[in-house]
Amino acid sequence: MRFGIRTLDEASLRGKTVLCRVDINQPVDRETGTLKSINRIAACVPTIRELSDKGAKVVLLAHQGSDIEYKNFYTTKPHAAVLERLLRKPVQWIDDVCGPAAREKIKALKDGEILLLDNVRFVSEEQTLFEKKLRLTHEQQAKTLLVEKLAPLADLYVCDAFAAAHRDQPSLCGFEQVLPSYMGRLFEKEYCTVSQVMEAPERPCVFVLGGAKIADAFEMMNTVLERGVADRVLTGGLVSNIFLASQGKPVGQGSLDFIARSNYSEYIEKAAALYARFGSKIQLPEDLAWVEDGARREAALSQLPGDITALDIGSATADAYARVIQDAKTVFVNGPMGVFEKAETELGTKTVWQALAGTPGFTVLGGGDSITATEKYDLTEKMGYICTGGGALIRFLSGEELPVVKALRHGANIPESKVR
Ligand code: 3PG
Numbered sequence: 001m002r003f004g005i006r007t008l009d010e011a012s013l014r015g016k017t018v019l020c021r022v023d024i025n026q027p028v029d030r031e032t033g034t035l036k037s038i039n040r041i042a043a044c045v046p047t048i049r050e051l052s053d054k055g056a057k058v059v060l061l062a063h064q065g066s067d068i069e070y071k072n073f074y075t076t077k078p079h080a081a082v083l084e085r086l087l088r089k090p091v092q093w094i095d096d097v098c099g100p101a102a103r104e105k106i107k108a109l110k111d112g113e114i115l116l117l118d119n120v121r122f123v124s125e126e127q128t129l130f131e132k133k134l135r136l137t138h139e140q141q142a143k144t145l146l147v148e149k150l151a152p153l154a155d156l157y158v159c160d161a162f163a164a165a166h167r168d169q170p171s172l173c174g175f176e177q178v179l180p181s182y183m184g185r186l187f188e189k190e191y192c193t194v195s196q197v198m199e200a201p202e203r204p205c206v207f208v209l210g211g212a213k214i215a216d217a218f219e220m221m222n223t224v225l226e227r228g229v230a231d232r233v234l235t236g237g238l239v240s241n242i243f244l245a246s247q248g249k250p251v252g253q254g255s256l257d258f259i260a261r262s263n264y265s266e267y268i269e270k271a272a273a274l275y276a277r278f279g280s281k282i283q284l285p286e287d288l289a290w291v292e293d294g295a296r297r298e299a300a301l302s303q304l305p306g307d308i309t310a311l312d313i314g315s316a317t318a319d320a321y322a323r324v325i326q327d328a329k330t331v332f333v334n335g336p337m338g339v340f341e342k343a344e345t346e347l348g349t350k351t352v353w354q355a356l357a358g359t360p361g362f363t364v365l366g367g368g369d370s371i372t373a374t375e376k377y378d379l380t381e382k383m384g385y386i387c388t389g390g391g392a393l394i395r396f397l398s399g400e401e402l403p404v405v406k407a408l409r410h411g412a413n414i415p416e417s418k419v420r
Helices: 039-043 045-053 077-087 100-107 145-153 170-177 185-199 214-226 237-246 253-261 265-278 315-327 347-358 368-376 391-397 403-411
Strands: 017-021 057-061 092-094 114-117 156-159 181-183 205-209 232-235 287-292 295-300 330-334 362-366 385-387
Touching: 017 045, 017 145, 017 170, 039 045, 039 077, 039 368, 045 057, 045 077, 045 185, 057 145, 077 092, 077 114, 092 100, 100 114, 100 145, 145 170, 156 170, 156 403, 170 403, 181 185, 181 403, 185 362, 185 385, 185 391, 205 214, 205 315, 214 232, 214 237, 214 265, 214 391, 232 237, 232 315, 237 253, 237 265, 253 265, 287 315, 315 347, 330 391, 347 362, 347 368, 362 368, 362 391
Parallel strands: 017 057, 017 156, 057 114, 092 114, 156 181, 205 232, 205 330, 330 362, 362 385
Antiparallel strands: 287 295
């Protein structure tokens, strides 16, 4: 038991049916149906291998993409093929989550076999909408279709999805109410490492918040500033475009149209309110970059052409951020500074990432895109700690008890003897 949660050391697995929730949510190339990165799949291989090697019938539950905000649900089929390659073991897959076909397949599993179910978010109860509009208690989550249909087929529940530990959803918090529960090896490593760093973060403590996950970024920023965790927040990506717009600074009509099209206009007001309270700690770009005729262009905000779409921070901003990072004692990073996947718009992310690799401070990076950028620049070995979670990491850092941690602590009290 660590932090009140059972580890796999305490589980007896042979012949048991284990529901294992993983977070293998990866960027998908929708044109080819392939995964652009496989780091999260690789990260949960040790847990899956251990469960299978110890003779469990392994049923993997996972989400891919998100619903309301990002509208990018996708099947988990490509993940099964990747997993099979990494594990060097067959991984079965079914285009069902908890219907009769999935249940039959689970019942037919033999010891050591692995089955990946389709995207759990295809089941409406699992949608992230819950968090905003219809928050179910963990007891209520235990009564959802997903849990009621799958839990009776299983002996144990294992959660290895630290990256989704901030999500309050049935596949993450419902099973712990009815099944003896454990954290997987990845969850254990991530939760324990980050807990230790956070016990006494050295100051100054800087947060680098970029990317396009706006709801998360704003919630995190608010909390880490309000609770005094962050001494400074460096902004990039869509986050900084929204902040600049909130201050009436030029970001280009294309950027404003993008914000409106993505239904993020309400965040301009939220950014204004946050900036009014914490402006001295929030650092915004002084220049921005865009692409014109296939080439990178940059300008200081005051010189910015009216119609552009900003796709990266400018080089003066990147250098200023690098200096702040160099002097920081602890840096938490979530989200890139721009569209780093393209050569014309990677400079901001690349400069900031190189500064992270070079700072004597302790760096903690989280989130799929942050990890992808780290791999792209071959800096994995130079970072302090790389966490598969973005939102989960920052939510944890803000001092909140993560819903999944709470649920796993509850599930640690369900005796294995109660197993069917
Ligand atoms: C993540 O990508 O941060 C996790 O997989 C959680 O995904 P979500 O933000 O769509 O809930």
